[in-house]
Amino acid sequence: xxxxxxxxxxxxxxxxxxxxxxxxxxxxxxxxxxxxxxxxxxxxxxxxxxxxxxxxxxxxxxxxxxxxxxxxxxxxxxxxxxxxxxxxxxxxxxxxxxxxxxxxxxxxxxxxxxxxxxxxxxxxxxxxxxxxxxxxxxxxxxxxxxxxxxxxxxxxxxxxxxxxxxxxxxxxxxxxxxxxxxxxxxxxxxxxxxxxxxxxxxxxxxxxxxxxxxxxxxxxxxxxxxxxxxxxxxxxxxxxxxxxxxxxxxxxxxxxxxxxxxxxxxxxxxxxxxxxxxxxxxxxxxxxxxxxxxxxxxxxxxxxxxxxxxxxxxxxxxxxxxx
Amino acid sequence: xxxxxxxxxxxxxxxxxxxxxxxxxxxxxxxxxxxxxxxxxxxxxxxxxxxxxxxxxxxxxxxxxxxxxxxxxxxxxxxxxxxxxxxxxxxxxxxxxxxxxxxxxxxxxxxxxxxxxxxxxxxxxxxxxxxxxxxxxxxxxxxxxxxxxxxxxxxxxxxxxxxxxxxxxxxxxxxxxxxxxxxxxxxxxxxxxxxxxxxxxxxxxxxxxxxxxxxxxxxxxxxxxxxxxxxxxxxxxxxxxxxxxxxxxxxxxxxxxxxxxxxxxxxxxxxxxxxxxxxxxxxxxxxxxxxxxxxxxxxxxxxxxxxxxxxxxxxxxxxxxxxxxxxxxxxxxxxxxxxxxxxxxxxxxxxxxxxxxxxxxxxxxxxxxxxxxx
Numbered sequence: 001x002x003x004x005x006x007x008x009x010x011x012x013x014x015x016x017x018x019x020x021x022x023x024x025x026x027x028x029x030x031x032x033x034x035x036x037x038x039x040x041x042x043x044x045x046x047x048x049x050x051x052x053x054x055x056x057x058x059x060x061x062x063x064x065x066x067x068x069x070x071x072x073x074x075x076x077x078x079x080x081x082x083x084x085x086x087x088x089x090x091x092x093x094x095x096x097x098x099x100x101x102x103x104x105x106x107x108x109x110x111x112x113x114x115x116x117x118x119x120x121x122x123x124x125x126x127x128x129x130x131x132x133x134x135x136x137x138x139x140x141x142x143x144x145x146x147x148x149x150x151x152x153x154x155x156x157x158x159x160x161x162x163x164x165x166x167x168x169x170x171x172x173x174x175x176x177x178x179x180x181x182x183x184x185x186x187x188x189x190x191x192x193x194x195x196x197x198x199x200x201x202x203x204x205x206x207x208x209x210x211x212x213x214x215x216x217x218x219x220x221x222x223x224x225x226x227x228x229x230x231x232x233x234x235x236x237x238x239x240x241x242x243x244x245x246x247x248x249x250x251x252x253x254x255x256x257x258x259x260x261x262x263x264x265x266x267x268x269x270x271x272x273x274x275x276x277x278x279x280x281x282x283x284x285x286x287x288x289x290x291x292x293x294x295x296x297x298x299x300x301x302x303x304x305x306x307x308x309x310x311x312x313x314x315x316x317x318x319x320x321x322x323x
Numbered sequence: 324x325x326x327x328x329x330x331x332x333x334x335x336x337x338x339x340x341x342x343x344x345x346x347x348x349x350x351x352x353x354x355x356x357x358x359x360x361x362x363x364x365x366x367x368x369x370x371x372x373x374x375x376x377x378x379x380x381x382x383x384x385x386x387x388x389x390x391x392x393x394x395x396x397x398x399x400x401x402x403x404x405x406x407x408x409x410x411x412x413x414x415x416x417x418x419x420x421x422x423x424x425x426x427x428x429x430x431x432x433x434x435x436x437x438x439x440x441x442x443x444x445x446x447x448x449x450x451x452x453x454x455x456x457x458x459x460x461x462x463x464x465x466x467x468x469x470x471x472x473x474x475x476x477x478x479x480x481x482x483x484x485x486x487x488x489x490x491x492x493x494x495x496x497x498x499x500x501x502x503x504x505x506x507x508x509x510x511x512x513x514x515x516x517x518x519x520x521x522x523x524x525x526x527x528x529x530x531x532x533x534x535x536x537x538x539x540x541x542x543x544x545x546x547x548x549x550x551x552x553x554x555x556x557x558x559x560x561x562x563x564x565x566x567x568x569x570x571x572x573x574x575x576x577x578x579x580x581x582x583x584x585x586x587x588x589x590x591x592x593x594x595x596x597x598x599x600x601x602x603x604x605x606x607x608x609x610x611x612x613x614x615x616x617x618x619x620x621x622x623x624x625x626x627x628x629x630x631x632x633x634x635x636x637x638x639x640x641x642x643x644x645x646x647x648x649x650x651x652x653x654x655x656x657x658x659x660x661x662x663x664x665x666x667x668x669x670x671x672x673x674x675x676x677x678x679x680x681x682x683x684x685x686x687x688x689x690x691x692x693x694x695x696x697x
């Protein structure tokens with residue numbers, strides 16, 4: 001009961017979990033333990049409430065009332081397609097650029113400037129998504145619908161991505177525009193994480209490479225990229241998770257239609273789950289709300305899966321010099 | 324950590340240090356590289372002047388392409404293929420950075436330009452009550468944002484901080500701690516709209532309990548409290564993450580010294596561990612506030628929008644800046660420009676709030692840094 005019994009933190013002693021027999025310690029331990037337990041309770045509540053309100057109240061009991069014979073799947077299918085399609089394009093656009101920018105900040109820019117740039121990138125990650133949405137529809141959409149859309153349609157129209165019978169969206173409110181905006185939004189996240197891992201490359205690896213006469217690019221290919229690969233991939237996956245759940249930018253810019261649409265240049269686009277909820281929720285009542293909550297559950301599962309994969313890759317980490 | 328960045332800086336463009344290039348036939352260091360840069364800028368500028376200002380961004384891109392290609396070709400002829408690849412990669416990285424700056428600078432510039440139309444006292448002092456056309460403002464939305472964000476902070480900070488204290492100080496490596504850690508990861512990944520749906524479902528449920536009906540009055544279960552609960556779900560994992568990281572940085576010797584003097588564990592945490600880590604923890608909290616203050620989707624679902632000031636978070640709908648901005652743009656009243664100006668002014672206010680919070684975080688971290696730590 002005396003303080004001499006108190007185990008030191010970091011030791012492997014299992015009695016660490018035991019609060020010491022003092023009132024203050026008991027209270028403090030109780031508060032901390034309670035907070036940690038509350039995390040568990042909260043997440044259980046999230047899963048429970050979404051499952052009950054969405055899955056049980058709609059999908060299990062009543063889905064043919066709103067969706068007819070197709071059931072819930074016919075409603076959520078196009079939304080899942082739209083979510084994954086838009087996010088995947090955004091990720092394809094953002095990742096290579098983000099890696100290049102991260103390398104620039106970590107290994108090319110002068111140190112003083114690099115710190116400021118890192119700060120600037122962090123700041124950009126915190127700009128609210130409404131702002132990106134407003135920018136996308138006012139500035140970006142008119143520019144790229146006039147300059148890039150016709151060009152893409154004419155020259156790359158043989159690819160289903162850019163060619164179909166439907167006319168180009170003059171307003172620019174199409175999948176392509178949204179993907180570019182999402183790419184701009186996730187870029188700071190991927191850049192921040194990649195920069196961090198690139199900076200952690202062991203100095204000895206880099207100096208060894210340079211000492212053997214490698215140019216800066218060769219050094220990066222030999223030392224930095226193998227070391228940072230898993231970090232970059234997990235950063236990209238986190239960016240993907242962010243893009244999947246992005247709501248407002250999509251809700252503001254996209255001109256949605258129901259169904260599956262491959263062509264990214266038209267005004268007929270598959271909506272995303274999150275944007276569909278934001279657009280429909282204020283005007284929904286009764287079962288419609290339950291249906292939206294059910295789609296929210298699908299989105300939750302989708303992002304959960306992506307994040308789980310990201311963490312897997314991140315924890316795999318650097319496995320040796322040959323990567 | 325940042326040391327590594329500076330260690331490798333064989334400055335490609337400095338005039339000195341030519342020993343390495345003695346082995347090659349020629350070198351592009353110094354003036355030739357600047358020549359290429361000047362040519363590229365000139366190419367972009369020429370295009371802009373010749374074909375008009377339809378899209379200045381396009382000509383910046385043209386300039387960058389010229390830069391990358393000439394660098395590769397010239398270096399290929401003058402220097403060795405290896406040098407050429409190296410210079411090419413440098414040019415590509417630099418160009419990628421410039422390309423990224425284009426949209427980002429454009430975003431910031433547009434917000435300032437469009438937002439300044441209504442960046443006046445009127446916007447910050449009037450509400451939308453009874454306003455149909457021009458005029459009106461976002462005073463009620465600012466109040467709403469402040470109330471909801473303050474509530475969120477009150478919920479999330481103790482919640483997150485105590486969880487972090489548990490993870491670092493009490494339960495190193497226990498199975499429960501591992502479960503909590505991975506659940507915090509899951510929480511980090513919850514899409515914001517899903518957090519909103521959860522809060523909505525929770526308050527619909529609470530409404531059925533007679534004793535708690537007061538919590539979710541308001542038409543359709545909308546209230547500021549529900550919004551704060553949704554945002555708490557998003558903010559807590561961020562607070563846990565940063566606090567945990569900061570607490571782990573506190574050297575174990577400090578704790579051991581305190582224990583050796585007979586100080587109980589909780590006083591050690593309060594008097595020794597927390598003060599040492601406080602700079603990082605506060606910075607993390609401020610940055611977490613900056614992250615949630617612009618959240619739109621969860622508030623759209625849980626709080627809704629009104630035209631008037633509502634200070635009471637358990638009394639029906641409230642307005643918040645992001646939702647106000649979205650609504651003004653998406654459902655404009657005539658004249659449309661007036662609504663759009665209000666949307667942009669709200670967006671500018673939000674960005675300013677984020678910038679202010681970031682500055683506060685920066686100042687805090689430099690003021691509170693304990694002298695013993697670097």
